[in-house]
Amino acid sequence: MMLVEVTAPAAEALPVAMLRDHLRLGTGFGMAEDAAETAALAGFLRAAIATVEARTGKVLLARRFRLRLEAWRDPEGQPLPLAPVEAVERVETADATGVSVVVDAGLYRLVPDMQRPVLAPVGAFLPAVPLGGFAEITLRAGFGAEWAQVPADLAQAVLLLAARYHEDRSFAGSAGALPFGVGALIEPWRSVRVLGGRGNPRGRA
Structure with a gap:
C-alpha cells in the first residue's frame, strides 16, 4: 500500500494568528521579521498537524x-x-x-x-x-477546508504541540512521546487498528 498526499493544506487555513496569540508574540518589528516569523510559525503548525494526523489517522484540514x-x-x-x-x-x-x-x-x-x-x-x-x-x-x-471546522480538542492539541516545537526546537525532530496534554487530547480520536480482519466492511448490520 502506498498513500500519497496530492494537495497540501492552504497556507491561509493554518491558524498562524492563533498560535502567535498563544505564544504571546508581538508584531510590527518590520516586514522582513514578521514574514520570517510567520513562515516559521506555519512550519511548526504543519509539523504539529502531521504528527497529530499520524497518531490519530484523522485528516484535520481537507x-x-x-x-x-x-x-x-x-x-x-x-x-x-x-x-x-x-x-x-x-x-x-x-x-x-x-x-x-x-x-x-x-x-x-x-x-x-x-x-x-x-x-x-x-x-x-x-x-x-x-x-x-x-x-x-x-x-x-478532512474535517473541512477551514480551521474552525477542526474539532476543538484536536485543534488545541495542534496549538500545544506547535508551541512546544517553537519553544524547544530540538523537540520537533524527537521520536519521544508526545507531551502529556497533547496525548490526552488526541487519545479519544486514535484509530482502532482493525484492518487485519474482515470485520463488517460493507456496513451491514
Whole structure:
C-alpha cells in the first residue's frame, strides 16, 4: 500500500494568528521579521498537524490523497486508511504494463465512518485488480477546508504541540512521546487498528 498526499493544506487555513496569540508574540518589528516569523510559525503548525494526523489517522484540514494498492484487502469492501473521507473521486485499475482503466463510478460507493471508512462495491465485489497490476483510489479527506471546522480538542492539541516545537526546537525532530496534554487530547480520536480482519466492511448490520 502506498498513500500519497496530492494537495497540501492552504497556507491561509493554518491558524498562524492563533498560535502567535498563544505564544504571546508581538508584531510590527518590520516586514522582513514578521514574514520570517510567520513562515516559521506555519512550519511548526504543519509539523504539529502531521504528527497529530499520524497518531490519530484523522485528516484535520481537507485535501486530496491517492491510495495505491497491489490487491484489495477484501474485495467485498476496501478499508481506507484515513478519516473522515468526504468523497471518493476516482478509482482506477492498471495492468502489469501500467495501462490503466477508470472504474465506472456506479460500481462502487463510499461507506463513511469516523474510524474506518470503506470503499464498497455496489454489487458483490470490487472490480478485479489485474495480476501484477494495481488499483488506485483518489479521495478527498478532512474535517473541512477551514480551521474552525477542526474539532476543538484536536485543534488545541495542534496549538500545544506547535508551541512546544517553537519553544524547544530540538523537540520537533524527537521520536519521544508526545507531551502529556497533547496525548490526552488526541487519545479519544486514535484509530482502532482493525484492518487485519474482515470485520463488517460493507456496513451491514
